[in-house]
Amino acid sequence: MKTGRRILKLLWILVSIVVVLVGWFIWSAHRVPIQRAARTFSAPAMRYDLGKVLVVYYSSTGNTAEAAQRICAMTNGSLLEIETQEPYPAAPMLFVRAKLDQSNSKYPVLKTALPDFAAYDVIFVGSPVWWSSIALPMLSLLSHSDFGGKTVIPFCTQGGGSGDFFLRFAREARNAKLAEGIAFSGVSKIAPSDLDQKISSWLSAIALKASRSP
Numbered sequence: 001m002k003t004g005r006r007i008l009k010l011l012w013i014l015v016s017i018v019v020v021l022v023g024w025f026i027w028s029a030h031r032v033p034i035q036r037a038a039r040t041f042s043a044p045a046m047r048y049d050l051g052k053v054l055v056v057y058y059s060s061t062g063n064t065a066e067a068a069q070r071i072c073a074m075t076n077g078s079l080l081e082i083e084t085q086e087p088y089p090a091a092p093m094l095f096v097r098a099k100l101d102q103s104n105s106k107y108p109v110l111k112t113a114l115p116d117f118a119a120y121d122v123i124f125v126g127s128p129v130w131w132s133s134i135a136l137p138m139l140s141l142l143s144h145s146d147f148g149g150k151t152v153i154p155f156c157t158q159g160g161g162s163g164d165f166f167l168r169f170a171r172e173a174r175n176a177k178l179a180e181g182i183a184f185s186g187v188s189k190i191a192p193s194d195l196d197q198k199i200s201s202w203l204s205a206i207a208l209k210a211s212r213s214p
């Protein structure tokens with residue numbers, strides 16, 4: 001009798017745990033990602049003249065958006081955020097969904113219209129790293145784009161490593177004249193001034209190269 005009660009109690013605990021876990025997964029699957037509170041944006045002082053610049057980016061939690069804003073401010077460019085028609089779920093479901101969609105090469109439909117790349121001299125393209133590669137919304141943009149011989153400069157934000165991001169980018173960016181890209185790690189944890197420094201050294205190298213090429 002005592003053993004029976006114990007088994008019942010154990011079953012009850014197990015059922016409760018399963019219900020809580022399932023509920024949490026369903027809830028997080030339908031939750032729209034919450035943007036990290038924006039850090040106060042202090043416009044960087046450095047400026048680089050690269051001609052007419054477009055900075056196009058996708059960002060799920062704000063890191064790539066922050067890098068994009070800073071690049072844009074330093075190059076006096078135009079900023080364009082890529083949005084998907086259907087929002088992705090928040091973490092942890094985002095990890096599962098991104099992995100599944102990546103395995104099935106399932107790219108999302110974009111809400112944002114394709115920009116007119118011909119109107120710019122230089123196009124920066126930024127995306128987070130998802131599962132060691134380019135985030136799916138950016139792959140979606142690339143699959144519909146033709147850069148028509150323009151200078152295209154990729155950048156990514158990541159937790160620890162960029163995997164095949166830049167190799168894949170070189171494969172996917174149709175008719176792009178690629179310039180040296182950059183990866184930013186742990187953007188939310190580094191001081192804005194340090195991020196600016198990193199962007200600044202990168203941009204000055206690009207500007208120098210551009211000034212030397214015919």
Ligand SMILES: Cc1cc2nc3c(=O)[nH]c(=O)nc-3n(C[C@H](O)[C@H](O)[C@H](O)COP(=O)(O)O)c2cc1C
Nearest residue numbers: 059060061062063064128129131132157159160161
């Ligand atoms: C689905 C998913 C997969 C990720 N995979 C990687 C990865 O393979 N390597 C890595 O360094 N970071 C990975 N990250 C971390 C993000 O690249 C990093 O937090 C990035 O800065 C997020 O950019 P965002 O805030 O603009 O969305 C992943 C994040 C998500 C949501």
